[in-house]
Amino acid sequence: MDRFTGISGLLTRKRQLPVFALLIPVLFMLTGCSSYVQRIVTRSLSRIGDPIDPAPRMITTPILPNTDLAVSWVGHATVLIQIQDKIFITDPFFTGSIGMVVKRYIQPGLDPSLLTRVDFTLISHIHFDHFSYGSIEMLPKNGTLVIPLGALRYTPNFGFKAIRELKAWEVIEEDGVRITAVPVQHFSGRYGLDNAWMTDFGYTGYVIEYRGYAVFFAGDTGYHSELFKEIGRRFEIDLAIVPIAPGSSSGLGSRVHTSPLGALAVFKDVGATYMLPMHYRTMAYGSDSNLAEPIERLREVAADEGMLDSIVDLEIGEQRVLY
Amino acid sequence: MGVERVSEKQSTVAGTFPCRFRYFLKVFVLRHLTRWGFMKHLLTLLAFLSIISAARAQDVQPTKVEVWFPFQLIPNLTLYSSSPCSGFGFEWEATPLLYSFGINKQVSPWYSFIVDPTARFAGSIELTAAAQVFTTKLGNSYFAYSGHLMAYVPLIEWGEKLTLNLGAGVYHVADRSRVFKVAGISTLLGFVHFNIKHSPNPTTWIGSLEFRVF
Numbered sequence: 001m002d003r004f005t006g007i008s009g010l011l012t013r014k015r016q017l018p019v020f021a022l023l024i025p026v027l028f029m030l031t032g033c034s035s036y037v038q039r040i041v042t043r044s045l046s047r048i049g050d051p052i053d054p055a056p057r058m059i060t061t062p063i064l065p066n067t068d069l070a071v072s073w074v075g076h077a078t079v080l081i082q083i084q085d086k087i088f089i090t091d092p093f094f095t096g097s098i099g100m101v102v103k104r105y106i107q108p109g110l111d112p113s114l115l116t117r118v119d120f121t122l123i124s125h126i127h128f129d130h131f132s133y134g135s136i137e138m139l140p141k142n143g144t145l146v147i148p149l150g151a152l153r154y155t156p157n158f159g160f161k162a163i164r165e166l167k168a169w170e171v172i173e174e175d176g177v178r179i180t181a182v183p184v185q186h187f188s189g190r191y192g193l194d195n196a197w198m199t200d201f202g203y204t205g206y207v208i209e210y211r212g213y214a215v216f217f218a219g220d221t222g223y224h225s226e227l228f229k230e231i232g233r234r235f236e237i238d239l240a241i242v243p244i245a246p247g248s249s250s251g252l253g254s255r256v257h258t259s260p261l262g263a264l265a266v267f268k269d270v271g272a273t274y275m276l277p278m279h280y281r282t283m284a285y286g287s288d289s290n291l292a293e294p295i296e297r298l299r300e301v302a303a304d305e306g307m308l309d310s311i312v313d314l315e316i317g318e319q320r321v322l323y
Numbered sequence: 324m325g326v327e328r329v330s331e332k333q334s335t336v337a338g339t340f341p342c343r344f345r346y347f348l349k350v351f352v353l354r355h356l357t358r359w360g361f362m363k364h365l366l367t368l369l370a371f372l373s374i375i376s377a378a379r380a381q382d383v384q385p386t387k388v389e390v391w392f393p394f395q396l397i398p399n400l401t402l403y404s405s406s407p408c409s410g411f412g413f414e415w416e417a418t419p420l421l422y423s424f425g426i427n428k429q430v431s432p433w434y435s436f437i438v439d440p441t442a443r444f445a446g447s448i449e450l451t452a453a454a455q456v457f458t459t460k461l462g463n464s465y466f467a468y469s470g471h472l473m474a475y476v477p478l479i480e481w482g483e484k485l486t487l488n489l490g491a492g493v494y495h496v497a498d499r500s501r502v503f504k505v506a507g508i509s510t511l512l513g514f515v516h517f518n519i520k521h522s523p524n525p526t527t528w529i530g531s532l533e534f535r536v537f
Contacts, residue, residue: 100484100511134480155427156445156481163427191440191512193537196390 057317068323076282099128109317124219125203150202184221228269240272243279260298405527416453444482444513467496
């Protein structure tokens, strides 16, 4: 018999209670719940059943004729970029929630079924709001998926024509398009534990160059003067797409997220002509009290510095032809 | 006598809720908190947390195994129903081998022990070995061990939201081996699995809530 008596009664009903009590913090630990994440989760859970607001605008013609450089903000970090005949999409996010618990506030400004082709799908890092499996599934797979170093192990077999995993400063060239992975300052990991061993890789920005135009997509980043000045030295950038939230609207932001002021500093460091602010308004992070606050703050600081004309201030679902 | 009866009644009526609360506090909370068994579990948990936080504080990057291993000690919870007894159990499982048919073709589809969640829930076939401790209402406990062959079929968002689990397991308990059919779902990013296991003669059901952390 496998019955054991030496510690018999170890798991009798009387002693199961503390074991269950022990499991509660373990479950929190499992989900990597810092107080920050808990605030996000709590806020999202309180919105279960609430409808998601429609996007203020909808992109009806995602691919424009006779355009050199056009940009559309779909929401969060999802930006549709058109450089002449090439179509790029960054960090596609079309689903109703991220990681099953953080609900979006506003619908995406683009119906992905309108996209007949996407030449390059760029993923900045593997956090749920930037690497959404359900959203990528909605896109056409006739192009190349570009991901940061370490993300390949997290990439299902979506069926893209090609998948390219890039480390910092690595370059791919396809059909005249040159994409460079550029270093930014963030953190990686997807499932809580893995950020312990993915400390210095797994996140990136990109510079896209095609036929004389250059677009810098910062992904998710904190401010790091040297990194961005180096990017500015290496590229002549027309458009910088920079996050302005979450977190405090004062100062340059946290180590991993730029504030509006920090985003403006990134914009100046890379020396771009235009800046598109993103990564705000779509979802509420724990510390965001007002979803419009980051853009309002950006307008203030940009006006103070006489840079308001350089800001491509788009609504979700708005499209702008720059050249 | 009459005075005593009135005062007893008054104290019972007036103090029902606070008395029960104090009783709960005393019996359930204080008694369990001060027991060595509970403290042992708590200290173990704190030790794991302190190892991880100390490593971070010293800016020493822990290895994948150092981070992964403590989480494998989190037991699955099982309930079983059989004749003549039913009860509760803990289960610990490991994955000697997993083949992922849902992961992209640029990485190896073969995994052993440390399995990226995506590789499992995006579609895979997994061989697991597990050990169980079952207990009955009478306080008797049994060791068991089992092997499972499971298939994971992604249903929603490449399985990150919902996966169908199907498979079979062989349990060895009380000097007897029995084959169980297994069906269930995985959800919450592949971390949580609900599985139902069934074996005939005598009819036995095992329901398990499983936690898979890599």
